[in-house]
Amino acid sequence: MSPPGSALDFRSAQAVAADIREGRTTAREEAEAAVARARTDPFNAYTALVAQRALAQAEAIDADLAAERPVGPLAGVPFAVKNLFDIEGVTTIAGSKIRRDAAPAAHDATAVQRLTAAGAVLVGALNMDEFAYGFVTENAHDGPTRNPHDLARIAGGSSGGSAAAVAGGLVPLTLGSDTNGSIRVPASLCGVFGLKPTLGRLSRQGAFPFVESLDHVGPFARSVADLALAYDLMQGPDPLDPLCRRPAEPAAPRLQAIADGPLRVGVLGGWFAQGAFPEVLEALEIVADALQARRGVELPGAEQARAAAFCLTPIEAAHLHGPDLKTRPLDYDPAVRDRLLAGALAPEAVAEAARRYRPAFRDAARRVFEDFDVLLAPASVCPAPGIGQATMEMDRQPVSVRRNLGAYTQPISYIGLPVVAAPVNRPGKPPIGVQIVAPAWREEVALAAALRLERAGVVAAHRPPPVPLGEVRA
Amino acid sequence: MLVAAGYPGYEDFSYLWSSPRMATDPALAAFLALDDDTVAAYADDRAAALGLALPPETRAGTLENLALLRRQAATFAMDLDAAAPIEAFEP
Numbered sequence: 001m002s003p004p005g006s007a008l009d010f011r012s013a014q015a016v017a018a019d020i021r022e023g024r025t026t027a028r029e030e031a032e033a034a035v036a037r038a039r040t041d042p043f044n045a046y047t048a049l050v051a052q053r054a055l056a057q058a059e060a061i062d063a064d065l066a067a068e069r070p071v072g073p074l075a076g077v078p079f080a081v082k083n084l085f086d087i088e089g090v091t092t093i094a095g096s097k098i099r100r101d102a103a104p105a106a107h108d109a110t111a112v113q114r115l116t117a118a119g120a121v122l123v124g125a126l127n128m129d130e131f132a133y134g135f136v137t138e139n140a141h142d143g144p145t146r147n148p149h150d151l152a153r154i155a156g157g158s159s160g161g162s163a164a165a166v167a168g169g170l171v172p173l174t175l176g177s178d179t180n181g182s183i184r185v186p187a188s189l190c191g192v193f194g195l196k197p198t199l200g201r202l203s204r205q206g207a208f209p210f211v212e213s214l215d216h217v218g219p220f221a222r223s224v225a226d227l228a229l230a231y232d233l234m235q236g237p238d239p240l241d242p243l244c245r246r247p248a249e250p251a252a253p254r255l256q257a258i259a260d261g262p263l264r265v266g267v268l269g270g271w272f273a274q275g276a277f278p279e280v281l282e283a284l285e286i287v288a289d290a291l292q293a294r295r296g297v298e299l300p301g302a303e304q305a306r307a308a309a310f311c312l313t314p315i316e317a318a319h320l321h322g323p324d325l326k327t328r329p330l331d332y333d334p335a336v337r338d339r340l341l342a343g344a345l346a347p348e349a350v351a352e353a354a355r356r357y358r359p360a361f362r363d364a365a366r367r368v369f370e371d372f373d374v375l376l377a378p379a380s381v382c383p384a385p386g387i388g389q390a391t392m393e394m395d396r397q398p399v400s401v402r403r404n405l406g407a408y409t410q411p412i413s414y415i416g417l418p419v420v421a422a423p424v425n426r427p428g429k430p431p432i433g434v435q436i437v438a439p440a441w442r443e444e445v446a447l448a449a450a451l452r453l454e455r456a457g458v459v460a461a462h463r464p465p466p467v468p469l470g471e472v473r474a
Numbered sequence: 475m476l477v478a479a480g481y482p483g484y485e486d487f488s489y490l491w492s493s494p495r496m497a498t499d500p501a502l503a504a505f506l507a508l509d510d511d512t513v514a515a516y517a518d519d520r521a522a523a524l525g526l527a528l529p530p531e532t533r534a535g536t537l538e539n540l541a542l543l544r545r546q547a548a549t550f551a552m553d554l555d556a557a558a559p560i561e562a563f564e565p
Contacts (some may be wrong), residue, residue: 334531
């Protein structure tokens with residue numbers, strides 16, 4: 001256990017909860033320590049703290065425990081959320097300047113409500129690419145989030161603060177969103193676990209929209225067990241998100257049995273191998289060997305699916321931003337603004353074509369899954385690029401970092417399949433993650449495959465090297 | 475709740491599924507027929523029609539991204555079944 005204060009803490013969420021339940025520490029001490037870590041955050045992961053709320057909730061949990069009243073499975077566990085999630089009393093900035101003067105949220109987002117109901121203690125809000133449009137978290141207004149494994153490198157995005165906060169030992173659990181890869185890419189670059197559930201599995205109510213057709217929310221954690229528990233606690237229908245209709249189907253109780261059983265595993269080839277850095281393919285091989293996977297499985301149409309997601313994103317997002325693009329375009333992050341403007345100018349028929357192609361690609365994926373339980377693919381084309389790095393080489397050609405980090409994630413989120421991003425165990429090397437993709441609504445299979453790999457030591461969230469604690473920021 | 479938060483929530487996007495337009499839409503065909511040299515004129519016409527100003531700081535980046543969208547759209551929009559309706563997507 002780390003002492004209260006600013007020392008980074010790498011216990012799992014469930015270990016923290018056990019320490020509190022069994023009296024080795026208190027929820028108040030844990031909340032104070034998490035707030036202290038946030039105030040000295042060396043990664044620029046946090047953009048806002050809710051210290052009073054955290055301490056008040058923690059004291060209530062301690063009172064419940066003292067009175068032997070029942071508490072939730074995450075009682076006293078600190079967590080934080082990407083700053084596009086509504087937090088009651090806090091303005092939801094979604095990484096933007098545009099929304100800094102908006103009214104504070106009247107209620108927590110559904111996902112925040114559900115984790116809070118399970119006893120988790122919200123500490124604050126986390127940095128992101130503006131309006132979730134990016135893979136780098138080099139935010140023009142709040143600065144770049146730094147990768148805990150190398151402060152000169154990006155954390156990935158758009159949920160970069162969420163990945164860095166978990167990887168760096170600020171909190172054991174965070175929430176992010178994933179439209180084109182924004183959970184999976186930063187999880188990969190920061191070396192933590194992330195879950196992008198099936199489209200519609202978890203409620204997006206109270207998360208600032210980006211691309212309604214493609215938006216997902218999900219957790220980050222340092223273990224499969226924490227990831228599965230957080231996912232289970234957030235499941236269940238929500239009338240305020242019409243896509244979220246499915247009854248809860250808890251995964252955690254089923255993981256051991258599935259992990260111990262046979263799994264038919266394939267490694268996606270074709271589009272999912274083009275341009276990948278050699279170390280990314282080497283990491284994928286390690287995982288494929290461990291799962292005795294069949295190589296070179298083709299998912300027909302993946303390149304077109306990526307292109308369709310690429311086009312659908314700015315056109316649909318521009319609908320939401322139309323008024324602000326007309327009246328205050330220069331208040332946007334330039335990297336986001338120019339893509340939204342292009343989306344506004346492109347004909348709506350392009351977006352309609354992208355929506356029309358979607359079921360065809362989904363059906364192609366369903367046919368592939370007739371022979372496999374999970375499919376493997378890289379989560380990113382490369383380890384974390386440097387902060388400010390504009391280009392990288394893919395297939396010996398210089399290409400844009402921002403446009404290509406999500407090349408392997410976009411086809412999968414386009415059809416809403418569940419994915420666990422798992423960090424390959426490469427001690428002392430830059431983190432690289434793999435995507436473990438399951439059929440729709442079968443999150444438990446992807447989680448079980450990740451658990452099998454974790455138990456075998458093939459995937460693991462490593463502690464980053466020690467870093468100097470930063471200045472007080474909040 | 476969502477009004478108080480000051481932005482449209484996820485229940486407000488039903489318009490996305492309401493259009494029965496075909497992939498052979500003339501607007502799509504015209505867009506796909508552009509080349510990188512004609513994107514600028516197209517963008518100016520569209521911006522004027524939409525009442526959307528393109529400040530000088532935004533122009534180069536916007537045109538570059540619009541040209542990229544055209545190239546990407548060409549990879550999937552050409553061969554679609556124009557008669558297929560757009561379904562409310564289920565994963």
